[in-house]
Amino acid sequence: MDETQALDALGALSQETRLRIVRLLVTAGPDGMAAGAIGEAMGATSSRLSFHLTHLEHAGLVQSRRDGRSIRYSAVYDALSGLIAFLLQDCCQGHPEVCTPAVASLSACACPSPEPAT
Template sequence: MNSDSALSALAALAHPTRLNAFRLLVQHEPDGLSTGQLVNASGLSQSTFSTHLAVLAKAGLVTSEKRGRQINQRAEIDTLKGLMLFLAKDCCQGRPELCEPLLAELACC
């Protein structure tokens, strides 16, 4: 992941509605959720939520796939991994022991 991609992903996640939707999709991997389920969970109108979904998709955080008559949304886990690695590599400054507490906390979940 490069700086532009990281900035795009971080900007997309910097809104409560989009962050909540993305977290919900991550929790429902690998199946994802229908757009209707996401709209219901957000409490927003379909058109307002669609705008937020488009921002996530443009940042490469969410993909859509048609399943019958519904459109299913899925989190792009590879983009999430790339963002996390991009941030962790810089924060550790070549010293893995700085990131060990973070990795240990992730392993426990």
């Protein structure tokens, strides 16, 4: 991730509803959620939700796909990981103890390990 991409991502996340949407989609996992379910969870009208999802999609933080008659949105984990890596890229400066709290919080993630390819 470069500085321009990081600024776009941080700009998109700097609004409360969009931050809540990303956190909801991260929790939903790789399958994501239908737009209607996101709207219900956020208490947002469809036009307002569409505005926020479009903003997040343009920043590369969420992606959409058609699923029958609905649109499903999911978090782009690579982009989120890239943003974290960009922010912490130079944090240690030869002193790994500086980054220990951040690394520990990521290590505590309850994310399932990917299934091995068969």
